[in-house]
Each structure stands twice: as C-alpha cells, then as structure tokens.
Amino acid sequence: MVDFDPKIIAFCCDQSGYPSLDMANSLRLNFPKNVEIVRVPCGGRIEAHHLLRALETGADGVILFICYEENCQFLRGNLRVKGRILYLHKILEKIGIEKERIEVCYLATNNGVKLIEALNRKAEELKRLGPNPCK
Amino acid sequence: MGQIAVFIDRMRQTIPNSFIEKLHPIIKEIPEIGFISVEEDLTSSDAIQRMSKRLEQGSVDRMIIIGGSPKNYESSFHRFGFTTPLNPYQFSVANIKQQSLWNLPEEESLKKTKEIILKSIRIVSLSKPIHTQTIPINPEVLIIGGGIAGISVALALAQSGIHVNLIEKEKVLGGGMNELRIFYQDLGDAQKWLEEKISDVTSNQNINLFTQTELIYLKGHIGRFEAKVRKFDETEIILHPSLIVVATGFKREIQREGIFAHRRVVTFSEIEKLISETKAPPLYWDGREIQTVTFIIDRVNEDIKIDSINAIKQALLLQNRFECQVIILCKDVKVSSDGMERLYRRARQEGVIFFKYEEPPKLSLVNGQFQIDIKDTSVIKKEDQWSVSILSDLIVLSESFKPNPSNEKISRLLGIHLGDNGFLMEDNPQLLRIRSNRRGIFILGGCRFPQTLSETLIEGNAVSEEVIRFLRNGTYTYELSVAEVDPQKCALCYTCPRVCPHSAITIEKYAERNIYITYGIPEQNQWPAAKVDPAACFGCGICVGECPAKAITLRHQPDELILTQMGINYKHNS
Amino acid sequence: MIKAEQKPIDEILRSIDPYNKILLSGCGACVTVCHAGGEKEVGLLASALRMARKKIGKPLEVLEATAPRQCEPEFALEFSEMIEKVEAVVSLACGVGVQTLVRHFPKMPIFPGVNTTFLGETITHGLWEERCQACGNCILDKTGGICPISRCAKQLLNGPCGGSSKGKCEIKKEADCAWQLIYDRLNALGQLHKLEEIIPAKRWGVESRDSGLRRIIREDLKI
Numbered sequence: 001m002v003d004f005d006p007k008i009i010a011f012c013c014d015q016s017g018y019p020s021l022d023m024a025n026s027l028r029l030n031f032p033k034n035v036e037i038v039r040v041p042c043g044g045r046i047e048a049h050h051l052l053r054a055l056e057t058g059a060d061g062v063i064l065f066i067c068y069e070e071n072c073q074f075l076r077g078n079l080r081v082k083g084r085i086l087y088l089h090k091i092l093e094k095i096g097i098e099k100e101r102i103e104v105c106y107l108a109t110n111n112g113v114k115l116i117e118a119l120n121r122k123a124e125e126l127k128r129l130g131p132n133p134c135k
Numbered sequence: 136m137g138q139i140a141v142f143i144d145r146m147r148q149t150i151p152n153s154f155i156e157k158l159h160p161i162i163k164e165i166p167e168i169g170f171i172s173v174e175e176d177l178t179s180s181d182a183i184q185r186m187s188k189r190l191e192q193g194s195v196d197r198m199i200i201i202g203g204s205p206k207n208y209e210s211s212f213h214r215f216g217f218t219t220p221l222n223p224y225q226f227s228v229a230n231i232k233q234q235s236l237w238n239l240p241e242e243e244s245l246k247k248t249k250e251i252i253l254k255s256i257r258i259v260s261l262s263k264p265i266h267t268q269t270i271p272i273n274p275e276v277l278i279i280g281g282g283i284a285g286i287s288v289a290l291a292l293a294q295s296g297i298h299v300n301l302i303e304k305e306k307v308l309g310g311g312m313n314e315l316r317i318f319y320q321d322l323g324d325a326q327k328w329l330e331e332k333i334s335d336v337t338s339n340q341n342i343n344l345f346t347q348t349e350l351i352y353l354k355g356h357i358g359r360f361e362a363k364v365r366k367f368d369e370t371e372i373i374l375h376p377s378l379i380v381v382a383t384g385f386k387r388e389i390q391r392e393g394i395f396a397h398r399r400v401v402t403f404s405e406i407e408k409l410i411s412e413t414k415a416p417p418l419y420w421d422g423r424e425i426q427t428v429t430f431i432i433d434r435v436n437e438d439i440k441i442d443s444i445n446a447i448k449q450a451l452l453l454q455n456r457f458e459c460q461v462i463i464l465c466k467d468v469k470v471s472s473d474g475m476e477r478l479y480r481r482a483r484q485e486g487v488i489f490f491k492y493e494e495p496p497k498l499s500l501v502n503g504q505f506q507i508d509i510k511d512t513s514v515i516k517k518e519d520q521w522s523v524s525i526l527s528d529l530i531v532l533s534e535s536f537k538p539n540p541s542n543e544k545i546s547r548l549l550g551i552h553l554g555d556n557g558f559l560m561e562d563n564p565q566l567l568r569i570r571s572n573r574r575g576i577f578i579l580g581g582c583r584f585p586q587t588l589s590e591t592l593i594e595g596n597a598v599s600e601e602v603i604r605f606l607r608n609g610t611y612t613y614e615l616s617v618a619e620v621d622p623q624k625c626a627l628c629y630t631c632p633r634v635c636p637h638s639a640i641t642i643e644k645y646a647e648r649n650i651y652i653t654y655g656i657p658e659q660n661q662w663p664a665a666k667v668d669p670a671a672c673f674g675c676g677i678c679v680g681e682c683p684a685k686a687i688t689l690r691h692q693p694d695e696l697i698l699t700q701m702g703i704n705y706k707h708n709s
Numbered sequence: 710m711i712k713a714e715q716k717p718i719d720e721i722l723r724s725i726d727p728y729n730k731i732l733l734s735g736c737g738a739c740v741t742v743c744h745a746g747g748e749k750e751v752g753l754l755a756s757a758l759r760m761a762r763k764k765i766g767k768p769l770e771v772l773e774a775t776a777p778r779q780c781e782p783e784f785a786l787e788f789s790e791m792i793e794k795v796e797a798v799v800s801l802a803c804g805v806g807v808q809t810l811v812r813h814f815p816k817m818p819i820f821p822g823v824n825t826t827f828l829g830e831t832i833t834h835g836l837w838e839e840r841c842q843a844c845g846n847c848i849l850d851k852t853g854g855i856c857p858i859s860r861c862a863k864q865l866l867n868g869p870c871g872g873s874s875k876g877k878c879e880i881k882k883e884a885d886c887a888w889q890l891i892y893d894r895l896n897a898l899g900q901l902h903k904l905e906e907i908i909p910a911k912r913w914g915v916e917s918r919d920s921g922l923r924r925i926i927r928e929d930l931k932i
Contacts, residue, residue, distance in 0.1 A: 009701050022204045025233030037234075038700040039205075041692065045676030049749065050697055052756035057703050073563055074675035075552075075572060075636035084680065091753070094718040095761035134760040628742035633834045683747035684737055684775075 005034040006060035006126035008119065011050075013043045015073050016107040017065030023112030031116065032123035043067065044077025048084045051102050052091075058135050061101045061126045065115060068106045078106075098129055137196030138169030139259060140221075142186060144177040144202030146232060154236070154244075158201070161249050165256060169195035178207050190220045197225035197262065199255045203232040222264035224616070224691055229255040257699050265691055268669060269612040272358040274298060276602060277376035279350055279545065282310025284382035284580030284591050286332050291599035293341035297606055300374050301336065302348040302364055304541070308333045310384045311581060312588065314404040316411035319448040320474050320589075345372075349541075353379075353548050356639065356671040357575025358611050378575050378602055379549065381559065383541060385581035387534040394498045399423070399505070400530045403445050410449060416457045420529055428459050429507055429527040431496060433466035435535035439585050440469035442533040447478055449531070450487045462488045462525055464496055464509060472587055490523065498530070505530055536585040550638030551576055559583050569598050573638045574671050577601065616691035617672035618679055622664035624686035631665050631678040631687065639671035640678060711739040711803045712837045713746065713823040715754070721799060722761055724820040728796040729768070733758070733822070734788060734810070735775035736802035743837060745823050746801030748775040754801070754822065779806030785813045792817055828859075845917045851908055853894035858911070860887035866908040 872879030
C-alpha cells in the first residue's frame with residue numbers, strides 16, 4: 001500500500017451535496033487533503049464522460065453527492081445519473097479499472113457529517129486500491 | 136473580454152489582515168485583474184451599493200469575491216445582480232474561509248488559497264453573460280373541472296379581473312359536492328351554499344362557462360398555452376390561457392357483492408340524502424322503520440379521513456334527531472380536522488358507540504336483521520378480546536375513493552404526472568402541493584388526493600393567490616439560465632421530451648442556434664428539431680446529460696465550466 | 710431505423726492493438742437515436758480506450774469526430790483531413806457507414822465499433838424490437854401490417870405452427886406469436902377473409918437476400 005494523497009473529485013448537487021458541504025465546512029470538520037469540488041444544479045447534469053475524463057486526467061476516484069431517490073427536486077435527476085453510473089461500471093470492468101473508483105453517495109441537505117465520513121472513507125479505500133493505473 | 140474585479144471580504148476580521156497582505160502579491164501577478172478591493176463585510180445590506188460604485192469606475196465586466204461560502208453572496212447578489220454593471224452570471228466565489236484557512240499550516244494554506252483563487256479566475260473568464268427575457272401575458276386562465284374546487288378558484292380570479300374559461304364534463308356544476316347536504320361544522324345547509332356559488336359563477340361577466348365540454352388538445356407552454364376544447368354539439372373552440380388549473384375531483388366506488396348487495400346496505404350519499412329529507416322521526420328505509428344503524432368504515436381506504444368525519448356527523452344527527460342507536464366500526468377514529476374532536480366527544484356523549492376492529496367484521500342476516508360480529512380491540516391483550524355481536528337494521532358502508540377515470544387522459548394531454556395510485560401528482564411534496572411538475576399548471580382538490588371541503592377551499596385560495604400574483608403586471612420575466620438545443624445537431628431521437636421532468640421540451644419547426652435572440656426566420660427555412668421552452672425550463676440539466684448527439688447545452692453551466700471546476704483546462708476536441 | 714449495440718471494448722481494443730493513433734468516428738443518424746454511436750458515445754469510448762491503453766503502458770491518441778451520416782459519399786469525405794493524420798479508424802456507424810468509409814479510403818484500416826443488430830421500432834424509451842428483415846417484397850398488406858418474416862421465428866407465411874401457445878412463440882418464449890397477432894389484427898379490422906389468400910413461398914434466391922448483391926437503379930435520377 002503506497003502512501004499518497006488520493007485525488008478525489010466530488011460532484012455536489014445544489015440541493016443536497018453543496019449545502020452539506022457548507023455545513024461540514026462551518027463545523028470545521030477535517031477534509032481529506034486532495035479534494036476538488038464540482039458544483040452542479042442537479043445530479044442529472046453529471047454526464048458519464050465527465051466522470052471518465054476525471055479518471056483520465058489524473059483523479060484517483062470520483063464520488064457523487066446527490067439526493068436520495070424520490071427526493072430529487074427535479075423528480076428524476078438522481079435516477080438518470082444512477083443509470084449512467086451503471087453503464088459506466090460495465091465499461092470500467094472491461095478496461096480493468098476498479099468499480100470503486102466511481103461511487104454514488106446519497107445525502108439530504110443537512111448531512112454534513114455523513115459527507116465528511118464518506119470522503120474520508122473514500123480516501124482510505126483509494127489508498128488501499130492504489131493510485132489510478134491510467135494516470 | 137474585460138478585466139476581472141477582485142473583492143476580498145474580510146468577513147468581519149475572520150480572515151486576518153496578515154493573510155490578506157500575503158495574498159496581494161499573488162493576485163497582482165495575474166494579468167486579467169482590473170483592481171483589488173478589500174471590504175469589511177460583503178454580506179451586509181449596503182455591500183451591493185458599495186460594490187456597484189467601485190464597479191462603475193473600472194473597465195471590468197466580471198468579478199470574483201474571495202471570502203466565504205458562495206451561498207452567502209449569491210442570493211443577495213442575484214437579486215440585485217441585474218442592476219449592477221455586471222451580469223450576475225459572470226461572477227465566482229473563491230471560498231477560502233472554509234476550504235483553505237483552517238486546519239492547515241500557513242505554507243500549505245497559502246498554496247491552497249492560491250489554487251482556489253486561480254480556479255475561480257479560470258471559471259469567471261469562461262463564463263458568458265446570461266440575460267432575462269420578457270413575454271407579454273394575457274390575464275386569461277383555463278379551469279378544468281366545475282366542482283367546488285374549480286368554482287371557488289373561478290370566482291376568486293374573476294373578482295380580480297382575470298378572464299376565466301371554466302369547462303366541465305357533465306351537464307351540471309358542483310361535482311362531488313352535489314352529494315353533500317349538511318356541513319359538519321355547523322350542520323348548515325350545504326346545498327343552499329353550493330347553489331349560491333353556482334349562481335354566482337353563471338352570472339359572472341368574467342367567467343365563460345362551458346358545460347358538457349372536454350379538453351381534447353393542448354400545446355404551448357406557460358404564458359402561451361393553446362387549448363382546444365370540444366362541446367357537446369361537437370363544435371371545437373380554441374382558447375389561449377396563460378395558466379391552467381386542473382380540478383377534476385375523484386370518484387366513489389362501491390363493491391356490491393354478497394351480503395353488501397342487500398337493499399338495507401347503503402352508502403354515505405344515500406344516508407345523507409335520507410337524513411336531510413326526513414323531517415321528523417321515525418326514519419324509514421325500504422319500508423322499514425330504522426332504529427339501529429351501524430357504520431362500517433376503513434374497509435378499503437385507511438388513510439383518508441373523509442369517511443370518519445361524515446360518519447360522526449351523520450351518527451350525531453341520527454342519534455339526536457331520529458333517536459336511533461348508532462354504532463361506528465372503524466380502524467381508527469380520524470378527527471384531525473377543524474372542530475372534529477369536539478364533534479366526536481358530543482357524539483359519544485349522545486350515545487354513539489365506537490368499536491375499533493382489526494380483522495374485517497363478519498356479516499350475516501338473522502331474522503331480517505343484520506348481525507355483525509367483531510372482536511373488541513379496546514383491550515391490550517389479544518386473548519382478552521371479547522367477541523361482540525351487533526344487531527342492526529341498516530348498515531352504512533364506506534365507498535372506496537378512486538381517481539377520476541379521465542386523469543390518464545388529462546395527464547397525457549397536459550404532460551403532468553400521475554402518482555402510483557392514479558391520482559394526479561404534485562411536483563414535490565416539499566414545495567407547494569398545488570403545483571404540478573409543469574410550470575403554469577396547477578392541480579388542487581380531490582384530483583390530487585381525496586380531502587375535505589375546507590381543505591379544498593384552502594388549496595383554492597393558494598392557487599388563486601399564485602395565479603393573481605403571476606398575472607398581475609401583464610408580463611412574465613425570466614432568466615435565460617436554461618437548456619438550449621442546437622437544431623443542426625438534433626437527431627430527433629425524442630429522448631429529451633421523454634426525459635424532461637417538467638415537460639418543457641417539444642419537437643417543433645424552427646431554425647438557427649440562439650433562438651432566444653433572433654426572430655423572424657421564414658417558415659420554409661425552418662426544420663423540425665427539439666426545442667426547450669425557456670419559460671418552462673427549470674435549468675436542471677437532465678436533458679443535457681441524456682442527449683446522445685450532445686446537441687443540448689446548459690447555458691449557465693456548459694461542459695467547459697464543469698471541466699474547469701474539475702481542474703482540467705478545457706480545450707475543444709476537433 | 711437501424712438499431713445497433715456497441716461492441717465489447719476488449720474486441721475493439723484487439724482490432725486497434727497494433728496502432729497508436731486512431732480516429733473514432735461517430736454517426737449522427739440511426740446509431741445516435743439508439744444511443745450506440747453518437748457524439749456522446751464517441752466521447753465516452755475515446756476516454757475508455759485511452760485509459761485502457763495507458764494502463765498497459767501503450768498510450769493511444771484518439772481523434773474524435775462525428776458526421777451527420779456516414780453513408781453518403783460527401784459526408785464520408787468530410788473525414789479526409791483527419792484520416793490523413795491517423796493510422797486506423799474505428800467507426801461507430803452501422804455496417805453501411807463502415808463500408809462507405811472503406812470504399813473512399815482504400816488504404817486506411819477501418820474497424821467497426823458497433824454490431825449492427827436489426828431494423829427495429831422503438832417500443833418505449835430504451836426498448837427496441839426487430840420489425841423488418843428487408844426481404845425485398847413486402848407482404849404487410851396481406852397480413853394486416855404485421856410482418857411474419859421478422860416476427861415469426863420460423864418465418865411461416867400461412868398461419869401459426871403447432872407450438873403457438875397462449876399467444877406466445879415456442880422458440881422465443883418472451884416473444885408474441887406473430888400469427889396470433891396477425892389473426893387478432895385482421896379480426897379487429899374485419900378482414901379475416903385475407904387469411905384465406907395463400908401467400909406463396911418467398912423466392913429468397915431470386916428476388917431476395919440470397920440472390921447475391923442487391924441493387925436499386927433509378928435511371929430517371931441519374932445526373
């Protein structure tokens with residue numbers, strides 16, 4: 001297990017991910033070191049090719065913070081992105097990249113603590129998996 | 136591209152001066168910077184005025200704020216944004232307070248701060264301005280459904296000078312309320328009240344009433360709907376409402392099988408009619424004097440309280456006025472409505488007996504009377520439950536509440552969603568429940584969920600307020616932070632109209648990109664492609680991700696902004 | 710419309726194994742509609758191929774381009790400039806598009822990126838079913854508009870086989886029996902008498918797909 005700071009790209013939707021992020025920040029909780037935040041209006045805006053580009057250009061892992069099913073303000077954004085992730089997991093399997101590098105985490109507006117826990121857990125997991133083989 | 140203005144928010148000394156001084160040389164290196172201004176507190180109420188003054192002086196056309204969370208600045212800046220010299224979409228926030236100031240040694244903190252500021256500058260350099268668009272709207276509304284919900288909204292709107300077209304499928308108005316004779320609150324005459332309302336509607340100058348008329352076609356979007364309705368004599372009329380209100384109500388159904396087909400098993404409407412038409416005791420039904428009445432409710436719809444309310448109201452009248460003995464069998468006594476707890480207590484005082492059951496009651500006929508066997512569940516231990524037999528002359532059964540059979544057609548024509556159970560679905564339970572998933576179309580009353588009259592009237596008030604507010608000044612202004620289809624790339628695969636949760640996309644004939652800017656292309660030079668209506672679009676971006684030809688862009692967050700936030704320097708593929 | 714499905718990535722990687730710079734070309738028509746080869750899929754596949762090759766230490770450069778269609782000579786020639794810069798092409802168009810490119814770029818290796826599966830109809834979003842096999846002599850007028858060539862597993866022309874049970878096919882259990890559908894449809898139209906007309910066996914070797922390369926020649930259209 002190599003010791004490195006895995007680069008994680010976190011997509012946060014405006015309704016749940018980003019408010020939870022603000023809450024985590026104001027509670028001064030500890031973030032893992034190398035995290036880039038991408039803000040989107042809804043989980044449904046996130047496209048499969050954004051996630052693959054993330055891995056292609058050096059990220060070790062991607063995590064999506066979106067609303068629970070049936071809780072999407074735009075009714076089906078989180079369901080559409082779930083379908084895209086399923087398709088993406090099949091591609092990752094074929095090219096030999098671990099599925100865990102792209103993960104979805106469901107949140108509500110006030111889940112600041114859950115968000116930090118998920119990020120820290122992801123960082124640990126990525127440390128175990130090792131750096132992105134396609135960097 | 137003009138230069139970038141940089142405002143550093145000290146956030147009331149939370150960001151120390153020494154830190155800000157170290158930032159200055161870093162920012163000054165960047166060539167696109169117009170000026171740097173350090174402010175005490177950019178979340179204060181006069182912050183916008185101070186910023187506006189500074190912005191007028193320079194040659195800047197975009198700005199970043201270095202401070203705390205974007206949420207602190209966005210709402211106030213957005214509200215005033217169009218009055219400052221800058222476009223509110225050419226604005227980015229570098230959240231250094233939360234993301235790099237704490238928990239890090241100073242060296243690293245400065246390095247991370249520089250990265251965050253550079254990222255903000257890249258984002259704001261790529262941002263394009265987004266403007267507003269205004270369309271004129273007519274003060275005209277289409278109301279589908281002439282029950283009490285539709286009637287109350289029609290009267291409220293007509294009073295505000297709005298022109299209302301009210302269409303009703305049947306010959307008469309009133310809908311489900313035609314069965315209600317007695318108000319539970321004061322035992323007053325419900326039919327008289329309804330007749331007054333109906334006569335107000337028919338005599339009102341601002342209301343066009345079409346009975347025996349149905350909607351057959353709808354096109355267009357909020358502010359510019361085009362509806363075709365067909366009257367009983369097969370003539371068709373085209374209406375142009377700005378907004379639509381759906382109030383089609385619900386249906387009652389009863390399964391008359393086995394012993395429930397007996398003549399002395401009646402529905403709520405029948406007993407209501409009997410009570411209101413019999414002037415003095417004794418009560419007669421089917422030639423027989425009625426002394427004992429048993430209500431059996433909650434057999435089918437456990438979560439709807441209308442039956443509880445009606446049963447208690449009717450039981451009180453039967454017990455009081457007609458000296459009957461009334462027994463009510465229910466799963467739960469639902470009294471969560473104005474004044475119902477008092478009514479329930481009065482009913483118990485007058486001698487109405489309540490039993491709660493879990494297993495369905497067993498019915499049989501014994502010497503011409505009904506025998507109802509249940510287990511009295513008012514004891515805690517199941518073994519101690521007594522078996523109770525009730526002998527009754529009359530049984531009142533609750534009907535099941537079903538969605539209006541025309542809901543499917545309405546849902547298809549209007550592009551609004553149906554819930555699992557066949558009722559019309561509100562947009563989002565966390566938002567106003569009278570909004571459907573489509574902007575400009577409201578749903579209220581029993582078509583969404585069977586509810587009491589007072590709740591329907593409250594929803595009617597909510598709808599009227601929304602409608603009046605919207606139509607108040609004759610125009611509708613919206614921001615163009617929406618999705619846009621490039622008609623030359625569109626493959627007409629029909630994915631986006633299917634996927635859009637707000638039914639804002641249709642396939643139409645038009646041409647040229649930037650359709651929101653240019654007008655007047657002659658019809659023969661147009662071709663069909665998907666078109667997002669900017670007034671109806673919510674800017675969620677779902678269609679952008681689904682389009683297989685990458686023909687749709689989200690104006691306020693195109694791909695390059697997402698890739699820039701990921702830290703990738705965006706370049707066009709060719 | 711032509712329906713297709715993307716080939717498994719390992720197959721594509723095997724075809725382009727000897728090359729280091731390729732063009733991934735998409736098509737804006739049929740394969741876009743069935744989400745198999747449009748601009749979106751091109752972007753996704755390009756990233757995946759680059760990553761897979763980087764992982765094994767053999768980096769691959771991928772140029773991406775999408776034409777409105779690949780089956781017209783003019784559209785195929787639009788790729789000329791880019792093709793000069795690469796060693797091979799993977800085309801996500803249907804078999805027709807791939808072969809159009811082959812004819813116009815005879816010296817360039819061109820590989821298919823999708824499997825062209827069938828001519829089909831959209832039932833609902835994401836569900837497509839075969840409807841036509843291009844037999845060349847349409848008999849839909851005789852069968853109430855339901856095709857027994859594409860929908861009957863045995864391609865029977867005059868009624869169901871003995872295995873038709875409860876309206877389902879004995880060969881493909883999920884499929885409806887085509888002749889049950891034909892019967893129900895002609896019944897609804899009041900045209901059951903059409904079933905009495907015998908449809909002769911198809912002349913596969915004379916006017917259909919077993920007769921060799923088929924052509925349509927329109928003398929009146931020639932420029």
